[in-house]
Amino acid sequence: MNVWEVFRFAVRGIGANKLRSGLTMLGILIGVAAVILLVAVGNGSAQQVADRIEALGTNTLTVQSTSRGGSSPLTVQVAQALKDPVLAPDVASVSPVVSTSATLTYQGTDHSVQQFVGSYATYFTASNSPIGRGSGFTTADVEAGRRVVVIGQTVAEELFPGMDPIGQELTVSGALFTIVGVLAEKSSSSGFQDANDVAIAPLTAVQQALTGYGSLTSIVVEASAPERVSDVQAQITTILNQRLKVEATSTSTPYRIQNASQLLETQTETADTFTTLLGAVAGISLLVGGIGITNIMLVTVTERTREIGIRKALGAPRRVILTQFLAEATMLSLIGGGLGVAAALIGSNFTIVGIQPVIVPSSIALALCVSVAIGLFFGSVPANRAAGLRPIDALRYE
Amino acid sequence: MTVLDVRRVAKVYGEGEAAVHALRGVSLSVEQGDYVAIMGSSGSGKSTLMNILGCLDVPSSGQYLLDGVDVSRLNDRQLALVRNRRIGFIFQSFNLIPRTTALANVELPLAYAGVKPALRRRRARVALDMVGLADRADHEPNQLSGGQQQRVAVARALVTEPALLLADEPTGNLDSRSTEDILAIFDQLSAAGRTILIITHEPDVGARATRLVKLFDGQIASDERQMRVAA
Ligand SMILES: Nc1ncnc2c1ncn2[C@@H]1O[C@H](COP(=O)(O)OP(=O)(O)O)[C@@H](O)[C@H]1O
Ligand SMILES: [Mg+2]
Numbered sequence: 001m002n003v004w005e006v007f008r009f010a011v012r013g014i015g016a017n018k019l020r021s022g023l024t025m026l027g028i029l030i031g032v033a034a035v036i037l038l039v040a041v042g043n044g045s046a047q048q049v050a051d052r053i054e055a056l057g058t059n060t061l062t063v064q065s066t067s068r069g070g071s072s073p074l075t076v077q078v079a080q081a082l083k084d085p086v087l088a089p090d091v092a093s094v095s096p097v098v099s100t101s102a103t104l105t106y107q108g109t110d111h112s113v114q115q116f117v118g119s120y121a122t123y124f125t126a127s128n129s130p131i132g133r134g135s136g137f138t139t140a141d142v143e144a145g146r147r148v149v150v151i152g153q154t155v156a157e158e159l160f161p162g163m164d165p166i167g168q169e170l171t172v173s174g175a176l177f178t179i180v181g182v183l184a185e186k187s188s189s190s191g192f193q194d195a196n197d198v199a200i201a202p203l204t205a206v207q208q209a210l211t212g213y214g215s216l217t218s219i220v221v222e223a224s225a226p227e228r229v230s231d232v233q234a235q236i237t238t239i240l241n242q243r244l245k246v247e248a249t250s251t252s253t254p255y256r257i258q259n260a261s262q263l264l265e266t267q268t269e270t271a272d273t274f275t276t277l278l279g280a281v282a283g284i285s286l287l288v289g290g291i292g293i294t295n296i297m298l299v300t301v302t303e304r305t306r307e308i309g310i311r312k313a314l315g316a317p318r319r320v321i322l323t324q325f326l327a328e329a330t331m332l333s334l335i336g337g338g339l340g341v342a343a344a345l346i347g348s349n350f351t352i353v354g355i356q357p358v359i360v361p362s363s364i365a366l367a368l369c370v371s372v373a374i375g376l377f378f379g380s381v382p383a384n385r386a387a388g389l390r391p392i393d394a395l396r397y398e
Numbered sequence: 399m400t401v402l403d404v405r406r407v408a409k410v411y412g413e414g415e416a417a418v419h420a421l422r423g424v425s426l427s428v429e430q431g432d433y434v435a436i437m438g439s440s441g442s443g444k445s446t447l448m449n450i451l452g453c454l455d456v457p458s459s460g461q462y463l464l465d466g467v468d469v470s471r472l473n474d475r476q477l478a479l480v481r482n483r484r485i486g487f488i489f490q491s492f493n494l495i496p497r498t499t500a501l502a503n504v505e506l507p508l509a510y511a512g513v514k515p516a517l518r519r520r521r522a523r524v525a526l527d528m529v530g531l532a533d534r535a536d537h538e539p540n541q542l543s544g545g546q547q548q549r550v551a552v553a554r555a556l557v558t559e560p561a562l563l564l565a566d567e568p569t570g571n572l573d574s575r576s577t578e579d580i581l582a583i584f585d586q587l588s589a590a591g592r593t594i595l596i597i598t599h600e601p602d603v604g605a606r607a608t609r610l611v612k613l614f615d616g617q618i619a620s621d622e623r624q625m626r627v628a629a
Contacts, residue, residue, distance in 0.1 A: 005509065005515070009509075012498065016497040016498070309493075311495075311506070312478070314510060314554070315480075315482020315483070315507055315510045315511070316478060317474070317479075320510065390454070391455075391481075392454040
């Protein structure tokens, strides 16, 4: 008997009990689809995190003070010292930042922003906050302490619904600021904070009107290229240690340097753990599906032991019987697995728990291989047993 | 020419206390063209003997030569070949493959013999026609009466044109009308020179054969040639 005939025998065998075949396939379908889809969800969330962090700018570093309560050692002088072409050649820009929460008032309407930021003109690029409409402020504005402000989308919507905010004047703690621009909408809200609920003004103006000339909240340092970030980190560490008189042997520093790529790494690790976990859960469901196939295969073969006896009595060689049952098992798991892949591909078009799944191709191959292997293995064990029986024993089987 | 040669065959089921001696040294030789009826009370070992003759079971001791070949020397593949080409076996309980059409059931031995599908179908139709079931080719076993099912089983046993036809109470589950149908086919086959062994407990079925073997308690009690009684 050739391959085609074995195939036809198997199709007939599967068709002989449609409900049972259908249920077996359903088990595999669900297992395979779950594996592919859950891994895709994990992968999707990892990508989402990565995108979000990349949006922060991968070539920036943030220097923050670690001293609690007492005044921060970070000052404008310290920030300016970081812009040193000799000691720190890879630094592209340095933006000292003061940030405070503030209440903005426009014609009797109040809106509190979490972050009223005062910084340099370089902050817009360094913090990856491009201007949407209007313009930013300039270095000249910073030097003159001009009270101009660029507001985020949320602020614009809250205070100026349906009108153009540019050119309008806001009151912040009694000081008037003129709006010169609106930031482009940031798609990624980083969880608890609305990234669009900000206002950015020249450092000098904010210090004068709001925070005073004390210490800075942070310093944002931009590296000349993403791959220079670790060099920059080393360079500014040296300068800061010098300026802030940190002993070389000291284990604690009064400042902390964070960079987006570090953040990216740890976040990606977390996301990978998440994916692995989801994959494991899905793997278990595939295994349970596999046990389902085994069970049904056992029942099928046991139930069909008489049939095997008849076939042997008619002169079917052991090999042909074995091939038929294996072909049935393989076909069931292949069709089930194929439908599972299709279901997963369709499912991945939808957002699942707020995450756009991203299919990992290797998970498709893995899930399919596992389902076929399960079908083959668990199909072959009972079939092999039955095919090895003497015809009369198979015929007498109850 | 001797088709079957059984030499002091014994068959013991189980062991020790519970051992059942189903056959106690049966010797029998059947010539080509013989039409042998095997009779005996229930439990006398008829089916046990028939299963050994059909290579479905193996004896505990003794020798069984089929066409001069000692069957115990054949391996699994050769046995499958013998069952397929040399022997047509008909069971009391029909043993058709469920949810499979009559035609496909009859085709099955040919499929295992490696006959091409088109030729297979043609030969299966001829066999079904011979048993008068050409119009039931596409029916599944549960859509056929007992007599019809047994005729399908006969067609299936005949389709490979085996030299030896073994039937274990083929009419045991059938009414007299269907019994007559089956026996008529056997008469026809016997007339065409086939070797037939048939187990029965009905005397008028036994009377159709040319030789009557009586089994008693696992041994041959009598073995005599007889005049055929025509239907
Ligand atoms: N598989 C078996 N296991 C144990 N005893 C068996 C088995 N098959 C048959 N026997 C016993 O062997 C004897 C002969 O059985 P069998 O050949 O079926 O008789 P018959 O067909 O003449 O009625 C009986 O006593 C029966 O109980
Ligand atoms: Mg019997």
